[in-house]
Amino acid sequence: MKRSTLVLLKTLVWAACLIPAARLAYGAITNHLGADPTRTITFMAGLAALRLLVISLAITPVRQLFPRLSWLIRFRRLLGLFAFFYASLHLFAYVGLYSYFDPHTMIADILKRRFITVGIAAWLLLVPLAVTSTTGWIRRLSGRRWNQLHKLVYLSVCLGILHYWWQVKTGVLTPLGITIIMAALFIARPLLNWRKRNKLAASTV
Amino acid sequence: MLLRKPSPLDGSDIPSSEITPRADYQRFLQERKTQDRRSFLGAAAATGAAVLGAGRLASLVNPGQSVFAAGKLQTVPSPLSTHGEQLTSYHDLTTFNNFYEFGVDKSAPARNAGGLPTRPWSIHVSGLVQKEKTIDIDSILKLHALEDRTYRHRCVEGWSMVIPWVGYSFSEFIQQCQPLSTAKYVQFYSYFDKKVDKWWAESSIDWPYSEGLRMDEAMNPLTLLTVGLYGDVLPNQNGAPVRIVLPWKYGFKSAKSIVAVRFVSKQPPTTWNDMAPNEYGFYSNVNPNVDHPRWSQKTERRIGLPFYAQRRDTLMYNGYGDFVASMYQGMDLRKYF
Incomplete structure (x- = not known):
């Protein structure tokens, strides 16, 4: 890929990733965040984080299916870091807007409200991934260990989706779409690996 | 004039x-x-x-x-109205609704409830009554003087509002129904038509929405048969043309757009209680001491205030204990939540 194309694509991905933040900022300025702005901010940031995580997880299977798209890998770190940004915004909205930075409220919540417990766990799992996302850390950890560490993202996204289900009223099916997509990605990975092994086996015979 | x-x-x-x-x-x-x-x-x-x-x-x-x-509504003041709290704005009341027949997003009913056919409308009265009957909306509007009744509204999700409803005590309506002495509970059914409530599949609720009350709760003067909001007829997204309002219970007990009232002898099934009996009790009285299994009910956030001023303590029976606490005397409120 030419350098100019890469720069253009990166600019586009940055712009796309900033859309939820821009919408929130615009809504805050024009007073269009609805009757419950706290909830709107928290919800939109959380949803953006989950969506970006799922998109970043889709990159490997898509590359395996369509080898010509393997350049997509260049955008995975960007997507992952934006997911972490929105997850942090989501957490900050909870800490600041819901809890008024009151540690007692938060501790009680984390222990009592299981959807918050798993939400915090999902965010905590993302922290080491964001820290070790730099090229320096990738080198320091060497490829294999870095890969193993970054498998944590699967656990994090699972907890994130569980957090979504536990937060809505029983019977509300809004989280269904993203759950199905994530499940498909989970099934795709071993299937694609199995296909790859078969191909390898066939070519060595 | x-x-x-x-x-x-x-x-x-x-x-x-x-x-x-x-x-x-x-x-x-x-x-x-x-x-x-x-x-x-x-x-x-x-x-x-x-x-x-x-x-x-x-x-x-x-x-x-x-x-x-x-x-459109001629109203009189009511001694049962709540004073001293800032009313939630009409805009917030009509754009932030839980009315899942029209979508589970809180802004969805304001967009989608336009098709609700509020005229002609009637309530079918059946069950343990002297005679089954159908009461149309015009008769309902004339049955008793319409009162301005401002009530606090506490949603089970943890937010609250202060709402100037218009209506009269449901007991006036019950008198017209002439229930038999064997009637111990009242059941409400909300309007449901898949062609109108096109968003019904966004949740796995078994439609139509239904709610229920014990007879003494239904007869309590606070129980409001509601036909208006801010002095005007009810907007569709708020449960037009007639709904029930129970200020001491979580909001979902206050069934919207009622088409049938049934008097029964046993505790009737109710929508949310059927969905998750461990989360939503039949009584569902506002109670800061009994948490929802997934979140605390000790505090609430008042819609419409700046975020730093929103959080406040939730009151037992939403502050209406003087009117309703006697009905639950001797009951284990942890068991009958």
Whole structure:
């Protein structure tokens, strides 16, 4: 890929990733965040984080299916870091807007409200991934260990989706779409690996 | 004459907390203007929001006058109304609704409930009554003087509002139904038609929505048969044309758009209790001491206030204990939550 194309694509991905933040900022300025702005901010940031995580997880299977798209890998770190940004915004909205930075409220919540417990766990799992996302850390950890560490993202996204289900009223099916997509990605990975092994086996015979 | 130019704002005897913020009023008027429900509204709005705002003051001083200049409902004040709290704006009340037949997003009912056919409308009364009957909406509106009743509203999700409803005690309606002495519970059914409530599949609720009350709860004077909001007829997204309002219970008990009332001898099944009996009890009285299994009910967030001022303590029975606590004396409220 030419350098100019890469720069253009990166600019586009940055712009796309900033859309939820821009919408929130615009809504805050024009007073269009609805009757419950706290909830709107928290919800939109959380949803953006989950969506970006799922998109970043889709990159490997898509590359395996369509080898010509393997350049997509260049955008995975960007997507992952934006997911972490929105997850942090989501957490900050909870800490600041819901809890008024009151540690007692938060501790009680984390222990009592299981959807918050798993939400915090999902965010905590993302922290080491964001820290070790730099090229320096990738080198320091060497490829294999870095890969193993970054498998944590699967656990994090699972907890994130569980957090979504536990937060809505029983019977509300809004989280269904993203759950199905994530499940498909989970099934795709071993299937694609199995296909790859078969191909390898066939070519060595 | 409904619209009357008042003497300079002299409503100093009205607590300021009882007055809807001017900005909300203007927004409200703007919406009414765009809806153009009555041509003379345009003129009314042109006369100035201040005049209309003062009209509201005048109506409080001078009962019998319609709350809004163009208000469709003639109302009288009620001693059962809640005072001293800032009303949630009309805009917030009509754009932040849980009405899952029209979508699970809180802004969805305001977009989607337009198709609800509120006229003609009637409530079918059946079960343990002397005679089954159908009462149409015009009779319901005339059955008793319509009262302005402001109530706090606490949602099970942890947010709250202060809402100026219009209606009268449901007990007046029950008298018309002539229930038998064997009737121990009342069951409500909400309107449901897949062609109208196209968003019904966004949740796995077994439609139609139904709710229920013990007979003494239904007879409690606070139990409001509700036909209006802010002096006007109920907007569709708020449960038009007739709903029930139970200020001491979590909001979902207050069934919207009621088409049937049934008197029964045993505790009836109710929608949310069927969905998750460990989360939503049959009684569902507001109780800060009994948490929802997934979140605390000790505090709530008041919609419409700045975020730093929203959080407040939830009151037992939502602050209506003087009226309702006696009905639950001796009951284990942890068991019968």
